[in-house]
Amino acid sequence: MLLLEGIFVYLNSNVLSNLYKQRVKATLKQDTIFVKIVAKDYPHEKYGELFENSGIRFTLINPYGKVEFDSQNISREDYMDNHLDRKEVEEALNVGEGFDIRKSKTLGPTFAYYTTTFKNKYGESFIIRIARNYTKEKQEIVKFLALQILFFLILNFAIHFFYRNYIKRDFYKKINLMKSFLKSGENSTANYIKEEKWFFELWTVLKEWQKKNLENIKTLDHERQTLSLVIDSIDIFIGLLDSEGRFKVKNNVLEDIVDFKRQKYMVAIKYIEIIDIIKKGINQKISISEEVYIQSIKRYFLVTFKVIEFRDEFLITIKDITNRRNASEIQKNFISNVSHELKTPLTNIKGYLIALDGAPDEMRNKFMKVIKENVEKLENIVLDFLNISKIESSNLLNIERVSIDNIINRVDSILQVLIEKKNGKVDYNVRLKNQKNIVKMDVNRVVTILKNLIENGLIYNKNENPEIEVEITEIDDRYIFNVSDNGIGIPASEQYKVFDRFYRVDKSRNRNSGGTGLGLSIVKSLVEQCGGKITVKSSENRGTTFKFFILKDKN
Structure with missing residues (x-):
């Protein structure tokens, strides 16, 4: 019996151990997918910045076993052992993926390791290894083994006790009864073994219980992984409420709407408009889907409340649909403005082309000059449209280490013709921390920002000698720019609209300046892409000052 119990404990422990291994392997595979998605577009030198706060132990190993990057040993990779003899690395090189559980030579505790081959878009081939601390799982397996052993010890003690005090006496009684039957010579068909059937039934029940228990553990683990993937992959807030209005599950989306540290929805959700919908659904036990507009933050949300009747729980989703609601109006206004911007120069060109027919020679040159000016306006309009489209479609920064004088020279070179035409003057006042005036920033974006602001200061200026002053200073984590002019200024009531597309200070929408009204909108987008604001x-007829900052590159 002890042998059978030992075999049972051994087999169950192996089953549970294999289950934990498969679970941690599946988890590491999911982490590997995430790492590949993030890492494929970057060279391995950038991985320290990408995975600095990821919480994943991620090791990058070249085909020769050298560790190129380890997220928990950044900058100490050169001191790590060659990993070519690691079991999981050998398997990855042979069959494409590997898995092993062992004590870490680098960190000490037992880790589960999953490896797979990987090639980024730069053509670099590596082995990705994701590791996870396996100490807790080992402790749970040992704990499970100890509980089984304890269970069988108690069971054996109980059997022994009952055997000594009841079953043994019963056996003697039955033996004596059989002896009596034999002595009396009576025929007996009694089968005393059937009276011990409960012992065998108990054994069967225990085996079935253990089988179902392991099946339930596997099912629950699969459901947990599936739920985790679903919650983490969606771009809307999702939460599961119990019957008392407490969040059992929620993701970390819409932090400005939901306080994730609080559990009760009444205090976790910050706006009464959303709380009212949830409260109505809970009280009436009905599913609801409503759009709400929150005036204080000027945003639209789609709130969906579903009743899970068989579990007395409620599923809540909150999606920000502000962009969708505004998209139609934005598209309509954009098309209207584009049409208007293009129509004016096209109408002028058409009119003067008609006027050329039969015009005297002295007027033809004048008409051709006007046509040329309007063609240049069309070119500027199309160029601005292309620029703003390009800006909105790309958020990748091209950080360069360059002298600030180089940026100033590029801006002056672009604006030289306009400065001479306007008889203007542009002064720069630079105060940086290093003596060589070296900065690290996206040069093209900064040049475009300064060019647009200085250009506006020159164009919208009624002075005979426009003056632009540019100040560039450096503080702890940012560069600060001030661009001041002595131009026409902007009315106080209009200043909040200056960064809107197609906005012009000129109420008559006079286009003699050739501008499209997109310059400051482009500037705002570029500044925000650089992490700034x-x-x-401004004051009317007293000039305007634009102040912006861009964050320093941390590398």
């Missing part, structure tokens, strides 16, 4: 301060 731009503000304006």
Whole structure:
């Protein structure tokens, strides 16, 4: 009996151990997918920045076994052993993926390792290894083994006790009864073995219980993984409420709407408009889907409340649909403005082309000059449209280490013709921390920002000698720019609209300046892509100052 119990404990422990191994392997595979998605578009030198706060132990190993990057040993990879003899690395090189559980030579505790081959878009081939601490799983397996052993010890003690005190006496009684039957010579068909059937039934019940228990563990683990993937992959807030209005599950989306540290929806959700919908659904036990507009933050949300009747729970989703609601109006306004911007120069060109027919020679040159000016306006309009489309479709920064003088020279070179035409003057006041005036920033974006702001200061200026002053200073984590002019200024009531597309200070929408009204919108987008913010301060007929900052590159 002890042998059978030992075999049973051994087999169950192996089954549970294999289950934990498969579970951790599946988890590491999911982490590997995430790492591949993030890492494929970057060279391995950038992985320290990408995975610095990921919480995943991620090791990058070249085909020769050298560790190129380890997320928990950044900058100490050169001191790590060659990993070519690791079991999981050998398997990855032979069959494409590998898995092993062992004690870490680098960190000490027992880790589960999963490896797979990987090639990024730069053509670099590596082995990706994802590791996870396996100490807790080992402790759970040992704990499970100890519980089984304890169970059988108690069971054996109980059997022994009952055997000594009841079953043994019963056996003697039955033996004596059989002896009596034999002595009396009576025929007996009694089968005393059937009276012990409960012992065998108990054994069967225990085996079935253990089988179902392992099946339930596997099912629950699969459901947990599936639920985790679903919640983490969606771009809307999702939460599961119990019957008391407490969140059992929620993801970390819409932090400005939901306080994730609180559990009760009444205090976790910050706006009464959403709370009212959830409260109505809970009280009436009905599913609801409503759009709400929150005036204080000027945003639209789609709130969906579903009743899970068989579990007395409620599923809540909150999706920000502001962009969708505004998209139609934005598209309509954009098309209207584009049409208007293109129509004016096209109408002028058409009119003067008609006027050329039969015009005297002295007027033809004048008409051709007007046509040329309008063609240049069309070119500027198309160029601005292409620029703003390009800006909105790409958020990747091209950080360069360059002298600030180089940026100033590029801006002056672009604006030289306009400065001479306007008889203007542009002064720069640079105060940086290093003596060589070296900065690290996206040069093309900064040049475009300064070019547009200085250009506006020259164009919208009624002075005979326009003056532009540019100040560039450096503080702890950012560069600060001030661009001031002595131009026409912007009315206080209009200043909040200066960064809107197609906005012009000129109420008559006079297009003699050739501008499209997109310049400051482009500037705002570029500043925000550089991690900064731009503000304006202006007085009518006394000039305008634009102040913006861009964050320093941390590398």
